[in-house]
Amino acid sequence: MVGQIGPLVQVGRKKTALAVHVLGGIAGGATIGLLLGVAVLLPRAALGDTLDTIFVVVVPAALLYTASVDLGLLKVPHVTWVRQTPGSWPCSMGHYPGIFGWGFDLGLGVTTRIPYQSTLVVPLAALLCGDLATALAITTTYGTARALAVVAAVESVPGDDYGAACDAIQERVVPLKRLVGMTALVIATLIVIS
Amino acid sequence: MARSAHFGALLVLAGVFGLAAAALVGGTAAPPVGTLPVFVLVSLSLVVGLSTAASP
Numbered sequence: 001m002v003g004q005i006g007p008l009v010q011v012g013r014k015k016t017a018l019a020v021h022v023l024g025g026i027a028g029g030a031t032i033g034l035l036l037g038v039a040v041l042l043p044r045a046a047l048g049d050t051l052d053t054i055f056v057v058v059v060p061a062a063l064l065y066t067a068s069v070d071l072g073l074l075k076v077p078h079v080t081w082v083r084q085t086p087g088s089w090p091c092s093m094g095h096y097p098g099i100f101g102w103g104f105d106l107g108l109g110v111t112t113r114i115p116y117q118s119t120l121v122v123p124l125a126a127l128l129c130g131d132l133a134t135a136l137a138i139t140t141t142y143g144t145a146r147a148l149a150v151v152a153a154v155e156s157v158p159g160d161d162y163g164a165a166c167d168a169i170q171e172r173v174v175p176l177k178r179l180v181g182m183t184a185l186v187i188a189t190l191i192v193i194s
Numbered sequence: 195m196a197r198s199a200h201f202g203a204l205l206v207l208a209g210v211f212g213l214a215a216a217a218l219v220g221g222t223a224a225p226p227v228g229t230l231p232v233f234v235l236v237s238l239s240l241v242v243g244l245s246t247a248a249s250p
Contacts, residue, residue, distance in 0.1 A: 055227050059235075106246075115246045122242060125235045134225045134232050137215040141236045145243025148208040176245040183241045187234045194230040 012095055018154065020096050022147040024103020029143020030136060032108045036126040037135035044130045055128040056191065062124055063188035066117035070181030080114040106150075107143025116177055118184040205244065212240040 044051055068074035085105045090098030105111055110123055122142050126135035157165040216236040225232050 049226075052226050055231075059231075063238075116242055118238065119242050119246070122235075122239050125238075129225065129227050129232075129235075131225045131227070133218075134227065134235075137218070137232065138235050138239050141212040141215050142239035142243045144211050145208045145240045146246050148205070148211075149244045149246065152205060180242055180245050183238060187238050190234045191231050194228055194234075 021103040024100040025107035025143040025147025028104035028107020029140040033136040033139030037132035051130045060188040063184045067181040067184035069117040116180045
């Protein structure tokens, strides 16, 4: 992302471009949260409080599974997609709409490559929480955090060596994966004991 | 130094946004799954979201 978005913000006003990217991330996260939050209204009406029991069982179980994969304890094929956000969007859609589209697509979280298996629990939890506001909070936070991470990375690059910055971050992917896995384990525990 | 401060400020901003979202939902919407699960799941979203900057 940094290697793709970094050069894009060199065209036009950098701060505007990054702000547009963050707005796209917020919009993407909110959109998937809205869709999942509305999708769960029918099962909520049909199952009632049983949905809460399903949440307490399924979400920690999913966290345990995905954490085991992210921590490297479970050697199974990763669930992921091949699709990536098309690099041609800023050309085909226009500069700022394209950057917004990048943020939106990445903020959705489920339409591009899944970097960590624990990411899959974000939409799952939003679906099973049975509450529109909670679903929105979970997914919008994801979309916003992902966009802000890109902004932070782009802003921290000296000059315009985004390729080197991307390489530097990639070298930290394994520790980051472990961090995400450990977080998922702690969260699974907290949900079970709460 | 300025870049590190900028980087840290953006991460803090993300954290504040996430916690505010969780507080808003947990405090006013009375989520059926409970307030703590909302907070921890928003935290998961934060950690996963912030960790994905390098992915394509």
